[in-house]
Amino acid sequence: MRRKARSIAAACLAVCAGMAAQAAALPAYAAGxxxxxxxxxxxxxxxxxxSGGLYGLAEGNRPPDSMLLPVHPRNFTQPAPGVQQRPNGQPPGGDSLLVAPQADRTGAGVVIRMPDIYPDFPYRWVSWNDWLAKVDTQVSARLAATSVSNIxxxxxxxxxxxxWNTSAAGAFNAGWVRTFQRVRARDPITPIVGPSTSYYNATYLRSFLTYARDNNALPDVVCWHELGQNPSSIAADIAAYRAMEQxxxxxxxxxxxxxxxxxAAVDVPGTVAGFVAKLExxxxxxxxxxxxxxxxxxxGLVVNGGQPTGTWWLYKWYGDMSGNMVTTTPPSQTGLDGFASYDPTRKIVNVVFGGxxxxxxxxxxxxxxLGSTVRVRLESTPSSGRFTQVAAPTTLSDTTYAVSGGQVSVAVPSMAAGSAYHLVVQPTSGVPSYQQRYEAENASVFRAARLGATSASSGAYVGRIDNTGDFRTDSYVDFAVNVPAARAYTMRIGYANGSGATATxxxxxxxxxxxxxxYPATGAWGQFGSTVSTSVNLRAGFNVIRLAKGSPYFAGGTGYAELDYIELT
Known part of the structure; x- marks a missing residue:
């Protein structure tokens, strides 16, 4: 659970599902x-x-955009419109519709947590009339916010x-269906997320899914929590869910x-590396x-109003990743683990690891x-906690390695289990000074689809970019780009348009x-090689570029175009 008010015993029972309570101190794993x-x-x-956060945003642009853009937040789960929830005794805050514009500026989506209309936790049930009235109010608020497209x-x-108060409200499964139907009666478009259990409970989830399936009330997105002090159960939980689903x-x-x-884990970069690795x-x-x-x-990523903690740097390294996630194999489900990416356009490998x-x-x-020799830079970030600023990661080595049989082994001496580490591997020559090409499939994609094609740059693209004219179906791609200087850039767009007519x-x-x-017509859908160019005036540092079929304040494009990449020169 995310609030300290819950007792340690209850938290262990719900989150660990009967496992012995774990001490806050990091485990001592065997080296080597x-x-x-x-x-x-x-x-x-x-x-x-x-890269997202529960209640990650607060009104007043906290934390600042400058700390969010480098970590490329995927989305935020935020309290209900008109929030009354007081987590950890704090005043209500983080209203989903009020913070959505900041999320939008950073390319992130927002999920509305509806029961946070209640002030207490655990939620204090009043009555079905009270709850359904609150549901109606929230959905009406969302439908009135026509300029908010990232819900x-x-x-x-x-x-x-x-x-859930079963004695007062009845069985949760029936309550879910009743609430689902109430939302769908007013908003048949916006996805529904659930059941959001406190941990992966196969028996509970099977009962819920069966009842929801039989009553035409399946969630569009299935959700549960992974709140242990180490991530060792995540892989098994996801595999078990997929088998159950089938x-x-x-x-x-x-x-x-x-x-x-x-x-004991959320502010420890070495442990977080294992969570992210298994989730990816x-x-x-x-x-x-x-x-x-x-x-x-x-x-806990930002301190003193806008300064990075040690864990922020792990997410910044994550945010630096582009291209494709590549396979990492840890020695076990505990201890050393990490996640990695390879961008074939820039020929750069990023590996983040720890534990x-x-x-x-x-x-x-x-x-x-990458050639016969590579440059390997190794850096680290400490487990500094959420109150200590870490101005920059520590560079541990910067070495040239010979590649033998396509392999390089990098020794990492004197690791600390709480620290996270970052390897950057590049050819020894020919690497651009900044990331000029940005793949559409790496961007923030709203109501469109990531698809694969052999002719696409990096093997993937974004298609099905469409909208119906309803703001809830606005369809667009947000590219977060980082440029070295304020100036006009030529932006080349790789695309396909198999419609036979020009699209916009x-x-x-x-x-x-x-x-x-x-976008003039091209040979076929999913066959890339064509480009168009335009000019954009960008500021130094991060910028968010949107290409949209439909978006707030834009009446809508025409025809259809699939996006492969943008390239700035």
């Missing part, structure tokens, strides 16, 4: 482990799936296995883990850092495309005025 990174084995595009779903309840004849749902990492390998659609402490800090002490090794395979999309950046991009 090896993490294997197969650069030639991509498994999905980089989407920064686990990704309604979370109907939170941790029903702990907070056994029940339910089509595959996106998975959201909208609270992850317990109190499990293929979750989104995952949010748990909320345990203060609003406005992105759950082990002593002398360990990262073995990289599949490096043939809207172009805006940093919330500015809209212009129109035209």
């Amino acid at each position: 482990a090896t993490l294997v990174v197969n650069v030639a084995a991509p498994f999905r595009p980089v989407t920064h799936a686990a 990704e779903g309604y979370e109907l309840w939170n941790e029903p296995d702990y907070t 056994s029940l004849g339910i089509s595959p749902r996106p998975i959201a883990i909208n609270e992850y990492a317990g109190t 390998r499990g293929g979750v659609d989104s995952a949010d850092r748990a909320f345990w402490y203060e609003y406005g800090t992105m759950n 082990e002490s002593g002398a360990n090794t990262v073995r990289l395979t599949g490096l043939g495309a 999309q809207g172009l805006a950046y940093n919330g500015g005025a809209w212009s129109t991009v035209s």
Whole structure:
């Protein structure tokens, strides 16, 4: 659970599901482990799936955009419109509709947590008339906010296995269906998220899914929490859910883990590296850092109003990733683990790892495309806690390695289990000074689809960019780009348009005025090589560029175009 008010005994019972309580101190794992990174084995595009936060935003632009843009937040789960919830005794805050514009500026979506209309936790049930009236009020508020396009779903309840009052409200499964139907009667479009249990409970989830399936009330996104002090159960939980889903004849749902990492883990970069690694390998659609402490800090990533903690640097390294996530194989489900990406355009490999002490090794395979020698930079960030600023990571080494048989083994001496580490592997020459090409599939994608094609740059693209004219179906792609200087840039767009006629999309950046991009017809859908160019005036540092078929303040594009990449020169 994300609030300290819950007792340690109850938290262990719900989160650990009967396992022995774990001490806050980091476990002492045996040294000498090896993490294997197969650069030639991509498994999905980089989407920064686990970079979000529960209650990550507070009104007043806290934390500032400058601290959010580098970590590429995937989404935020925020309290209900008109929030009354007082987590950890704080005043109500983080109203989903009020903070949505800041999330939008950073390319992030927002999920509305509906029961946070109640002030107490566990939620204090009043009556069905009271609850349904509150549901109606929230949905009406969302429908009235026609300029907010980044709402990704309604979370109907939170941790029903702990907070649902069965004696007063009846069985949760029936209550879910009743609430689901109430929302759908007023809003048949916005996705519904649930059941958001406090941990992965197969028996509970099977009962819920069966009842929801039989009553035409399945969630669009399946959600539960992973709040242990280490992430060792995540891989098994995700695999068990996928098997259950199939056994029940339910089509595959996106998975959201909208609270992850317990109190002794969430501010420990070495442990967080294992959480992110397992969430990425499990293929979750989104995952949010748990909320345990203060609003406005992105759950401990930011201190003193806008300075990075040690854990922020881990998420910044995550945010630097582009191209495709590539396979990492840890020695076990505990201890050393990490996640990695390879961008074939820039020819850069990023590996983030931790969770082990002593002398360990990262073995990289599949490096043939990087040449016979590579430059390997190794840096670290400490487990400094949420109140200590860490101005920069520490560079540990910067070395040239010979590549033998497509492999390099990097020894990492004197690791601290609480610290996280970052390897950057590049060819010794020919690397651009900044990331010029930005893949559409790595961008923030709203109501469109990431698809694969052999002719696409990095093997993937974004298609099905469409809208119906209803603001809830606005369809667009947000590219967060980082440029070295304020100036005009030529932006080349790789695309496909198999419609036989010219298509158009809207172009805006940093919330500015809209212009129109035209895409002449190409040979076929999903066959890339064609480009169009336009000019954009960008500020130094981060900018967000939007290409849209539909978006707030843009009347809508015409025809259809699929996006491969943008390139700035």
